[in-house]
Amino acid sequence: MFDDGTTSREIEGWLCETDGARLKELWRLADDTRRRHVGDEIHLRGIIEFSNHCRRNCAYCGLCASNSGLQRYRMTAAEIVEAAKKGAAQGAKTIVLQSGEDTYYDAQRMCGIIRRIKSECDVAVTLSIGERPALEYRAMRDAGADRFLLKHETTNRRLFQKLHPDDDFEERIACLEELKSLGYQTGSGNIVGLPGQTIEDLADDILLFRELDVDMVGIGPFIAHSRTPLAGYSDGSSELALRVIALTRILLKDVHIPATTALATSDPGGRYKALQCGANVVMPNITPVKYRARYEIYPDKAESLETPERNIARIRRMAESLNRPISTGYGHTLKHAV
């Protein structure tokens, strides 16, 4: 049904499929592929949203620089390390450091934080801090960062330009290539249901994930934020996002795919469903609760006021009910030796 020659047309067919029996087949194939290629383990990646300052104006994102109604915050290095330690004590074997594009955290600051986390906790470190010069990526890799997430968001160049007035698609892809060549395990991803996005665009996104040969793919539905230029547009469909997850699993096979918070926000059962159609990663939020409400990428973010302990306990129960173990390993890429 699927192979290396699978075309964009075939993917589009699945994204538009209306036959319930065929869809069941899709979910089953995605779940089988997940089991065969990455196993039953669910990896916990504790995410620390350490700054909501951003120099960019991505049209969909509540952190965009033009949103003057947002109270901005920056966590200190000590707060970040403390949060990482707490996450590690709860069983997270990866700490994800995510922020807006905030140059206050220059390479030197970031390197100090990475070194401290790597020496004080037994974890892998993933960065999700946007586009930086190659030299900075190199310094942070040398400091011990293992992975980097930089979603391309949409493959449609015209839509990318419209939604990212101060960014460039080719630049983003060049950053991903640079990160790969520096030895980072890299992640891309997209937003499903952006205004103006077509089914063809989504098929191209999936084919680009494959072409980029990334180690991780994050997929979530668009959720409109009232203080952005996309205020008032319809949200993306969570069911369509699940199809993109399933097809990405089937076509890329051994990548790590999170059941994203955006999915959990648009459908309370979204995470559970994602874990059954391709996803094998969950990213509990381990940001100190006092900062949570201010990291408002989109509104009503799921679990945004739940403590890390409760959040992780709930994820453990969810894994148990799926009869899937929580991994005790780092959950590095399965594509090559690390």
Ligand code: 5AD
């Ligand atoms: N809806 C859905 N996802 C969003 N992101 C940012 N804003 C939104 C939104 N309004 C996603 C982007 C980014 C990640 C951190 O959050 O894909 O890469």
